[in-house]
Amino acid sequence: MMPSEIAVYGLGVMGRNIALNMADHGLRVAVYNRTSSITEDFVGELPTDSRITAHYSLEDLAAGLSSPRIIFLMTKAGGVVDRVVEGLLPHLDSGDIVIDAGNSHFRDSQRRWEDWRQRGIRFLGVGVSGGEEGARHGPSIMPGGDPEAWPVVRDILQRIAARTEDGASCCQWVGQGAAGHYVKMIHNGIEYGDMQLITEAWQLMRDGLGMPAAEIAATFAHWNQGVLASYLIEITAEILTVTEHDGSLRVNHILDTAGQKGTGRWTAIDALELGVPLTLIGEAVFARALSSMKAERVAAAAQLGSAKVTPASKRVIELDAIRDALYAAKIISYAQGFLQLREAAAEYDWQLAYGEIATLWRAGCIIRSRFLNDIRDAFERDPGLPSLLFDDFFASALRSAEPGWRSAVTLGVQSGIPLPAMGAALSFFDGYRSAVLPAGLLQAQRDYFGAHTYQRTDRDPEQRWHTRWTGDLSEEAIDD
Ligand code: 6PG
Numbered sequence: 001m002m003p004s005e006i007a008v009y010g011l012g013v014m015g016r017n018i019a020l021n022m023a024d025h026g027l028r029v030a031v032y033n034r035t036s037s038i039t040e041d042f043v044g045e046l047p048t049d050s051r052i053t054a055h056y057s058l059e060d061l062a063a064g065l066s067s068p069r070i071i072f073l074m075t076k077a078g079g080v081v082d083r084v085v086e087g088l089l090p091h092l093d094s095g096d097i098v099i100d101a102g103n104s105h106f107r108d109s110q111r112r113w114e115d116w117r118q119r120g121i122r123f124l125g126v127g128v129s130g131g132e133e134g135a136r137h138g139p140s141i142m143p144g145g146d147p148e149a150w151p152v153v154r155d156i157l158q159r160i161a162a163r164t165e166d167g168a169s170c171c172q173w174v175g176q177g178a179a180g181h182y183v184k185m186i187h188n189g190i191e192y193g194d195m196q197l198i199t200e201a202w203q204l205m206r207d208g209l210g211m212p213a214a215e216i217a218a219t220f221a222h223w224n225q226g227v228l229a230s231y232l233i234e235i236t237a238e239i240l241t242v243t244e245h246d247g248s249l250r251v252n253h254i255l256d257t258a259g260q261k262g263t264g265r266w267t268a269i270d271a272l273e274l275g276v277p278l279t280l281i282g283e284a285v286f287a288r289a290l291s292s293m294k295a296e297r298v299a300a301a302a303q304l305g306s307a308k309v310t311p312a313s314k315r316v317i318e319l320d321a322i323r324d325a326l327y328a329a330k331i332i333s334y335a336q337g338f339l340q341l342r343e344a345a346a347e348y349d350w351q352l353a354y355g356e357i358a359t360l361w362r363a364g365c366i367i368r369s370r371f372l373n374d375i376r377d378a379f380e381r382d383p384g385l386p387s388l389l390f391d392d393f394f395a396s397a398l399r400s401a402e403p404g405w406r407s408a409v410t411l412g413v414q415s416g417i418p419l420p421a422m423g424a425a426l427s428f429f430d431g432y433r434s435a436v437l438p439a440g441l442l443q444a445q446r447d448y449f450g451a452h453t454y455q456r457t458d459r460d461p462e463q464r465w466h467t468r469w470t471g472d473l474s475e476e477a478i479d480d
Pocket residue numbers: 103128129130131188191259260261262263264365366
């Protein structure tokens with residue numbers, strides 16, 4: 001029997017689907033799962049001429065692979081990845097390739113790349129996005145890790161990855177070390193932001209404007225034909241049409257406590273580490289945390305009175321205003337996400353191709369959208385673009401959307417509708433283009449209680465000063 005070209009280790013739904021995707025693309029695939037019955041059940045459903053071969057021991061798995069071996073791990077993130085590779089190592093040869101395709105934390109991937117390189121194993125930390133459907137029919141794939149391993153696996157990964165309408169592969173080399181998992185983390189942070197913004201638009205229409213459910217669903221479906229066209233808007237329009245037997249919306253029966261496996265949180269934590277004002281995604285993470293405080297929110301509503309007021313009798317703002325708010329805040333969120341990629345590239349010594357990353361996300365992944373073409377175009381116009389907000393297309397889009405955006409946020413404020421993402425984005429927009437902010441007062445406060453010193457706008461910026469705020473108010477030059 002011909003050796004298999006790649007092994008899939010881990011036959012959860014994602015692992016099974018990726019193995020089927022590989023076989024569909026002509027690859028001979030070895031499969032293994034720690035629980036043998038799962039392997040048996042999976043291969044038991046396959047046609048007899050399937051290219052997929054089951055293995056029930058690591059030794060047998062390794063023996064059934066061509067050299068260099070390529071092992072595609074579809075396991076949970078965390079320590080299990082290390083334990084699985086420790087189990088594989090005795091059966092691998094120098095130069096073999098281990099691909100971690102789970103949602104691993106980028107610091108774990110950096111460590112694994114460095115450690116396993118010492119042990120002769122070429123490591124790839126690969127972000128895979130698109131859920132079960134994506135794994136089966138074409139995910140977005142964000143490979144990083146050992147640059148020497150990429151040419152060996154490129155053909156396989158690009159065969160199974162999604163492609164854009166114009167045929168571009170949604171699998172391109174991202175960068176060495178943890179770059180692939182970092183870009184996947186940013187993808188997930190942006191996903192949190194997109195999802196939060198959509199829920200805020202939904203509540204503005206439902207509670208701010210008192211719109212009937214069917215009209216709200218139709219509005220999202222209409223928006224999905226324009227600049228907001230995206231997978232998340234598409235599924236939202238679909239979800240908002242699903243009713244119960246009594247005609248009520250199913251979504252209104254779903255408990256309003258958002259889960260989170262952690263990738264959005266990791267994004268916000270690293271933004272804080274890097275000093276990136278990732279305000280929208282940060283607020284999206286906090287909004288999930290607040291939603292999880294259900295019992296406390298119910299008690300607070302009784303104690304403090306519910307936030308929500310009844311919608312105005314007439315349509316106080318146009319639907320376009322909510323669309324503009326959604327679109328403008330989305331621009332801010334992606335601008336912040338790419339700002340973090342820029343800072344991370346500098347901090348972790350990666351050379352990231354931002355236009356190409358936007359193309360990776362153009363199809364197959366959860367944040368796939370028409371909007372990403374505009375981002376790709378912006379970085380093609382200027383690869384050194386400091387921020388999407390300095391691109392004329394996006395600057396013009398924001399200027400056009402601003403009036404509607406402000407009126408939508410105002411409606412939220414006046415109606416007691418929380419808009420943590422839309423509101424944070426508007427504050428970022430106003431702050432980012434403020435040549436002068438009130439931070440001078442903050443510096444004076446820090447100097448008052450902690451003698452932390454300050455610079456002056458009317459003197460040499462290199463010179464720091466301290467005022468004797470509780471003494472004679474004299475000011476002295478402070479040299480480090
Ligand atoms: C993807 C998704 C996926 C994510 C799940 C759950 O790109 O396919 O982002 O990786 O893990 O959607 O994520 P949360 O539990 O953090 O919402």
